[in-house]
Amino acid sequence: PQQPLQANRVPKGSGVSRRKTSEPEIASSLIKKIFSHYAKMPVARDAFRIVQKCSEKYFMQLSSDLEAYSRHAGRKTVEMADLEVLMRRQGLVTDKMPLHVLIERYFPLEYRKLLIPVAVSGNKVIPSK
Numbered sequence: 001p002q003q004p005l006q007a008n009r010v011p012k013g014s015g016v017s018r019r020k021t022s023e024p025e026i027a028s029s030l031i032k033k034i035f036s037h038y039a040k041m042p043v044a045r046d047a048f049r050i051v052q053k054c055s056e057k058y059f060m061q062l063s064s065d066l067e068a069y070s071r072h073a074g075r076k077t078v079e080m081a082d083l084e085v086l087m088r089r090q091g092l093v094t095d096k097m098p099l100h101v102l103i104e105r106y107f108p109l110e111y112r113k114l115l116i117p118v119a120v121s122g123n124k125v126i127p128s129k
Helices: 028-039 045-072 080-089 099-106 109-115
Strands: 118-120 124-126
Touching: 028 045, 045 080, 080 099, 099 109
Parallel strands: none
Antiparallel strands: 118 124
16 A cells, blocks of 8 residues: 655744844944044045954954953942943042043043032932932
């Protein structure tokens, strides 16, 4: 007797997307705006691509360093102290140039209010923790 032919089953995908996942990127318009602000002159397209790659590598290294400092301290959250340690190691923060002076010098007022606590009347500190 002949047996009926059975179709071979095709295994279903494991649920993993076949799309290549890309890492998040910094918006090129933001990098261009920041770089042109400090360069104060037009930037060639090929030079801008190099600046963009360098910026991405810098921020990847920065974030991995901050992650390492917070893990070393036994925390799962990056805090201001981690950033200050990183900036000290980079030579940006010194005894003569504390972090709050850099914040006051380079950040606009709305960010300064968020980063530097301000004492107001009634012994209240804004922003409160």
